Amino acid sequence: MLEMENKDTPTRIDRRKSLKWMASAAAAAPFLGHDVFSAGDAASPSISRGYGLDPDMVKVYNPGELWPLTFSDEQRQKVTVLCDIIMPADETSPSASSLGVQDFIDEWISSPYPDQAKDRKLILKGLDWLDEEAAVLGAPNFLSLEFEQQTAMCHELAKSAKKSSKEYPGSFFLKMRDLISGGYYTTPEGMKDIGYVGNVAQIEWNGPPPEALAHLGLSEEDQLQ
Amino acid sequence: MPVISPKEVQSSYDVVIVGSGAGGGQTAYTLTMEGLKVLVMEAGRMFDPIRETAMFHPPSVAPLRGVKTPDKQYGFHDCSIESGWDIPGEPYINASKEDKRQFAWWRQRMMGGRTNHWGRVSLRNGPYDFEMGSRMSAGPDWPISYDDLAPYFDKAEMVAGIFGDSEGLENSPDSSPGVLLPPPKMRAGELYAKKKTAGMGIPFVPIHRAVLTKTQDADRIPAKIHPGNKKAQKLLADNMRRRAKCYFATDCHRGCSIGAAYDSTTVHLTPALNSGNLDILPNAMAREVTVDKNGKATGVTYIDKVDGSEHHAKGRIVVLAASSQESVRLLLNSKSNLFPEGLGNSTGLVGKYITDSVSSSFSAQIPAFENMPIHNEDGVVGQQTYMPWWMCKEQLAGKLDFPGGYKLLMVSGRKMPNLNAGRGYDRYNDDEEILYGRRLKEEARRYYGSFQGIGAQGFMAPNDDCYSELDPEVKDKWGIPVLRFHWKFSDDELKQVAHQQEMMAAILSEMGGRFSRSPETKNPIKAVKHGGRIIHEVGGAIMGDDAKKSVTDQWCRLWDVPNVVVADGAPFPNTADKNPTLTIMALAWRAADRIVEDLKRGDA
Numbered sequence: 058m059l060e061m062e063n064k065d066t067p068t069r070i071d072r073r074k075s076l077k078w079m080a081s082a083a084a085a086a087p088f089l090g091h092d093v094f095s096a097g098d099a100a101s102p103s104i105s106r107g108y109g110l111d112p113d114m115v116k117v118y119n120p121g122e123l124w125p126l127t128f129s130d131e132q133r134q135k136v137t138v139l140c141d142i143i144m145p146a147d148e149t150s151p152s153a154s155s156l157g158v159q160d161f162i163d164e165w166i167s168s169p170y171p172d173q174a175k176d177r178k179l180i181l182k183g184l185d186w187l188d189e190e191a192a193v194l195g196a197p198n199f200l201s202l203e204f205e206q207q208t209a210m211c212h213e214l215a216k217s218a219k220k221s222s223k224e225y226p227g228s229f230f231l232k233m234r235d236l237i238s239g240g241y242y243t244t245p246e247g248m249k250d251i252g253y254v255g256n257v258a259q260i261e262w263n264g265p266p267p268e269a270l271a272h273l274g275l276s277e278e279d280q281l282q
Numbered sequence: 283m284p285v286i287s288p289k290e291v292q293s294s295y296d297v298v299i300v301g302s303g304a305g306g307g308q309t310a311y312t313l314t315m316e317g318l319k320v321l322v323m324e325a326g327r328m329f330d331p332i333r334e335t336a337m338f339h340p341p342s343v344a345p346l347r348g349v350k351t352p353d354k355q356y357g358f359h360d361c362s363i364e365s366g367w368d369i370p371g372e373p374y375i376n377a378s379k380e381d382k383r384q385f386a387w388w389r390q391r392m393m394g395g396r397t398n399h400w401g402r403v404s405l406r407n408g409p410y411d412f413e414m415g416s417r418m419s420a421g422p423d424w425p426i427s428y429d430d431l432a433p434y435f436d437k438a439e440m441v442a443g444i445f446g447d448s449e450g451l452e453n454s455p456d457s458s459p460g461v462l463l464p465p466p467k468m469r470a471g472e473l474y475a476k477k478k479t480a481g482m483g484i485p486f487v488p489i490h491r492a493v494l495t496k497t498q499d500a501d502r503i504p505a506k507i508h509p510g511n512k513k514a515q516k517l518l519a520d521n522m523r524r525r526a527k528c529y530f531a532t533d534c535h536r537g538c539s540i541g542a543a544y545d546s547t548t549v550h551l552t553p554a555l556n557s558g559n560l561d562i563l564p565n566a567m568a569r570e571v572t573v574d575k576n577g578k579a580t581g582v583t584y585i586d587k588v589d590g591s592e593h594h595a596k597g598r599i600v601v602l603a604a605s606s607q608e609s610v611r612l613l614l615n616s617k618s619n620l621f622p623e624g625l626g627n628s629t630g631l632v633g634k635y636i637t638d639s640v641s642s643s644f645s646a647q648i649p650a651f652e653n654m655p656i657h658n659e660d661g662v663v664g665q666q667t668y669m670p671w672w673m674c675k676e677q678l679a680g681k682l683d684f685p686g687g688y689k690l691l692m693v694s695g696r697k698m699p700n701l702n703a704g705r706g707y708d709r710y711n712d713d714e715e716i717l718y719g720r721r722l723k724e725e726a727r728r729y730y731g732s733f734q735g736i737g738a739q740g741f742m743a744p745n746d747d748c749y750s751e752l753d754p755e756v757k758d759k760w761g762i763p764v765l766r767f768h769w770k771f772s773d774d775e776l777k778q779v780a781h782q783q784e785m786m787a788a789i790l791s792e793m794g795g796r797f798s799r800s801p802e803t804k805n806p807i808k809a810v811k812h813g814g815r816i817i818h819e820v821g822g823a824i825m826g827d828d829a830k831k832s833v834t835d836q837w838c839r840l841w842d843v844p845n846v847v848v849a850d851g852a853p854f855p856n857t858a859d860k861n862p863t864l865t866i867m868a869l870a871w872r873a874a875d876r877i878v879e880d881l882k883r884g885d886a
Contacts, residue, residue, distance in 0.1 A: 107353050108345055110370075111327070111363040114336045117343040143718045144704075150723070161347065170351045208719075215715035219708065234718050238704020242726070243341035243348070248699055250723065251730045255531060255660035256338060256698055262495075262530035262662070264467030268655040273474045280473060 106169045120157075120164035127167040127177070128159075134200055135184050136162050136233075141204075142211050143237045150250035158240040165236060176232060183229030284555070285328060285562045288586045288593045292561065295321045296881060298582050298597030300568045300612065303395025305603035305850035307546030307554075308438065308867045312874035314559035315514035318881065321595055322551070323566035323584055325604075326364050326391030329398065331548055335361055335537030337529075340698075347701045361398040361537030364391035371759030375766040382807050385636075385748075385767035386814035387607060393564060394547035396605065396817065397863075402492040402534050402543055403665055404444045404864040405689075406435045408453035410674065411858035414743060418677070420685035420774070421635075421743035422855045425827040425836040428455065434868035436461050439490075440503050441518065442544040442867070443525070445662075446490030453687075454670035454860075463495045465666070466530070469659045471651060471694040471734065472667045478792045479669075484785075489668040489691075490864075492544035493534065498522040517553040524552075533663045533698070563595070569762050570616040571600050571846060577620045579846045585760045599845045599877055603870065606852040607636070607750055610822035611765050613833075613840075613848075614752045624752075626833050626840035632823055633751050635744030636767075637857040639818040640688065640775045642802070642809040643737045644786035646795025647710065651694075651732035659695050659731075667692055669789075671740075671859050684777040686741020687859045690786065696731035703730065709798065734790060738782035742857040744821060745772045748813065769813040779806035820851030820862050837876040838869060845880075847873050 108123050120126060128136065136159040144153030153159075166177040187199035190210055196202050202210070217227030218234070241247040248256075264280060296318040299306045310322050336359045341348035344358035351358075355366040367386050376384050390396040409428035414420040436458045445463040448456035465488030468476065476486040500522035508514035525541035525548065534543040541548045554560040565587040572580045572594065581596040602609040613632045616625040626632055671687025707729045708716045717725050747770035752763045783801035790797070802809035813819070826832025829841040838853045840846045849870040851862050858865075 107351060110353050110366070112345075112353070112358070114334060114359055114361075114363075115339075117339075118345045123345055144723065145719055147720050147723060161342075165346060168346055168351075170346075170353075172349075172351075173346065211718070212715060215718055218716045219714060231716060234716060234722070235705045236701075238718075238722060238726070239701035240342075240347060242699040242703035243701060245340055245342070247703075248340065251699055251703060251726050252654075252656040253696055253699055253730070254656055255658045255663075255696065256340070257658070258338075258529040258531050259658070259660075262466050262528075262660070264661075265470035265473070265659060266655070266657050269470040269657050269659075270473070272654055273470055273650055275470070275473050275477065279477055280467070 120160040124167055124169055126163045127181075128163045131198075131200065132181075132184050133159055133163065135187055138200070138204075138207055139211070139233050140237050142208050143234050144241045151246055153237050153241040156241065156244050156246055158237055161240040162233075162236055176236070179225075179229055179232055183226055183233070186226050186229065285564065287588075288563070288566070288591070290561075291321065291563060291593065291595050292319075294596040294598070295319050295561070296597065297321070297599045297601055297877060298323070298595050299601040299603055299849075300582060301395060301603035301605065301608070301850065302393050302551060302562070303390070303397050303546050303603065303605065303850070304863050304866045305870045306395070306601070307397065307550030308870040309601050309603060309849045309874045310554045310560055311441070311550040312871050313877060314554040314557040315508060315511065315517065316878045317559060318878065319559055320554070321561045321563060321597065323563040323568060323582065323595065324393050324395070325567045325587070326393060326564065328562075328564045329363065329392045329394060329547065331361075331394070331398070331537050331541075331545060332539045335539045337532045337536055337539055341700060349701055356399060356535065359536050361535060362390060362392070365389060365399070372764075373756055373758065374764050375753045375756055377766055377768045378770075382771065382810065382812065383769050384812050385769040386812050387765075387767070387819075388814065388817045389605070389608070393562070394545045394551070397544065397546040398537055399535055400545070400863065401664055403691075403861045404439070404442065404446075404490045404492045405860035406455045406457075406868075407431070407858045407860050407865045408455050410453045411741075411856070411860070414686060414741070414856055418685040420741075420856070422824070422826060422831070424855050425825055425832070430836075431865070431868045431872065434871045435864065437507055438864060438867040438871055440507060442492045442549055443494045443498050444490050444492050444864075445488070445495045447488045449485065449487050449670075451485060451487075451670055452674045462490065465489075466495055466661045468667060469661055469695050470654065471648070472692060474650065475692055475694075475734070475789070475793055476667070479789050482789065482792065484669050484672050484690075484789070486667060486669055489665045491662065491665060493662050494525060494527045494542045495662065497527045498525065513557070517556055520556070521549070521553040525549075528662055530662060531660050535664075567760055567762070568604065568612055569760070571602070571612060571625050573616075573618055573620060573625070573843065575620075577843060579625075579843050590760070598881060599847060601847045601849050601877075602852070603849040606820050606822050606850050606854075607765060609848055609850055609852045610750055611752070613823065615763055621842070625846060626823065626842045628842050629830060629833070631831075631833050634749045634822065635824050635855070636748045636750060636769075636813075636819055636821045637742040637744055637854070638813050638820070639739040639816040639857055639861070640742050640771075640778050641737065641739045641811040641816045642779045642782050642806070643735060644783060644790065644801055645733060645735035646790040646793070646797050647729070648732055648734050648790075648793050648795050650794055651734070652728050654696070654731055657696070663697075665691055665693075682781070684774045684781065685743060686778070688738045688740025688778060688782055689859050690789070691737045691739065693735040693737060694731075694733065699730070710796070734793060734795060736786045736789065738779075738786060739816060739818070739859065739861070740778050740782065741859045742775060744824070744856060745770070747772070750822060767813075771807070771810060771813075775810065776806045779810045780804070783809055818857060818862050820854035820857055823848045823852035824855045825853035826855065838873040839876070847877060849873050
């Protein structure tokens, strides 16, 4: 009786995927029995041919779904190498490339929004620069270099980026470092690596464990509010 | 009575409310519980917090890792739709070109309004905040005192569900016993900050927030809220039982699908709808309040955003709760032969005296927080503690060069990483190169969670330079004239910001913090956040006890047209060092009680 007739688009709910990390939220939904506040209606004009002012927030999005991607195979491979250099696998966690961060970079530079459009220029130019620099070393292109050579080239870029964050091509490497590391740490695997263990439903919140208090030179007495 | 379209709008209502946020929701709740027939119109669409909020999604499943874009201006998973500083087709104008004279206006076009996107900080205005004129010569006094609102604070808190503690602090009031839910335990960094700053004489206490740390007492509270009203008691009890307590995970700004965090839809509109006394009309953009030949309001003309058609809803009383400046705009656009300058504007004061939280921030890296043993410190995610203003006495004695205080909000901890999580560590080493590779991963583990930010939010008295008016030319996409804002911080605000900067740096120094810049003590205009940016803007239809110097009376009724009530932040004569939302609810409840009385007496 209280449903909004004709104002709900059924496909909207159907296409929502049920997510592992939503399991706990779904389990609690019966607490809130009302189904009056059903989903939306009017189509949202986008100011940018992006996802619009009223996107489905619950849906899982994959790169390439909302706007076409940019990278050629070769560009994608170059970014994959950069992912392996900037966020390699180590004893505790996987590499950025194994988590598909290169696809996020492609999504980023292909975005219709103005902030990312600025990065698009810098990144595409920088990817060309890698080949030009490889040519100086007598190689056909960046991808034909050994991984050690590729890493050494990046190391030089990392040095110039430290000297000046604005000067190209160091600025290109800094941008890739920021985006690849950020792309990495925003995945569940990356969160685990950096030491974020939250975002799980808990029955109680008990405050910090004794070892965290000890780390700060605090005692349980300090915990008495 | 349900969610309806324009053709289902009834021929007349007791009360027509424009807006569905904290003010509109609270008013609708109070009135429907008393049996009045109410229509709530909202410019946005219906929104279901249960099905539509992405509480647990990592940024990796959002477009662009969830960063802010022009379409989602607080990030992809933020619980805001059709909302923003800039909305296509809905412009506003700034009169000045100067940077710090810009006013930024957040609009939230969805059911529940801004309560969907809210930190849930719920602090009461204190006794001094109502009398800053007589106490500090800082703007007008309110026409009411703290004691007038105290019972409404208690009721609003019990219904919304607020955690916090009683501290006995000067001008940061406690609630009555049994009203508040228990505060969450402090995080490691909060305990550290508390200990390190203990010698500075600054209180470091649990904040008050609208988050259920415990399920509400549905057996006891409803009878206290609605004595002698069995139906209302049952509606409230049922709604309380539907709400789960906090999961101690995920940011309230994403919205809450379990009802643990307050939003107007979950807490106010649901029981109001279930009462059978409420119609909700979404997608209705109010254009003007109509009046009859005797100067009495008759209802609201609105545009159905679905097809652009114009309609009218009749009410014996009209309540404006569209957000302070949207209500101002409605009043100014309600021109008629009787009221050529707009409704309630015979004094020319509608739009005048906008105030906002005076805000700046400062941050540091805290070496003691490095390499912290890995643990979950989500807690209630976001604010758990704060430093309420502690220098009322010094201020009264004239020892400070600005009139009102500020609170300090601590932001720290091992929060969910965002796209910036791998950057910002380069300055803390002597490496020849920026961090990358295995070394970046090691350093990120070391520094993650070691950054401490502090945000200050302070008092602002009204001044002649901060106001809004109709722009003579520009109209929105429905042809409705838009607002033009004027903004200028006075010396009082800038002196306060200099003090904020100095104190925040001192606190972070006590914690051993390393700064990446100096506090802006000499040049506070650089540090102060733009007007509107904190989304605490109030005023524009200020209340008073003199009809010549104010727009509404103490019950938020227009002096000129008493059957129009302004139930959002617009009647605030100043901005306290507290967030406005809880005071909006308390004022709205008090105004709604008066509406019930007026209608019973046939005064309206």
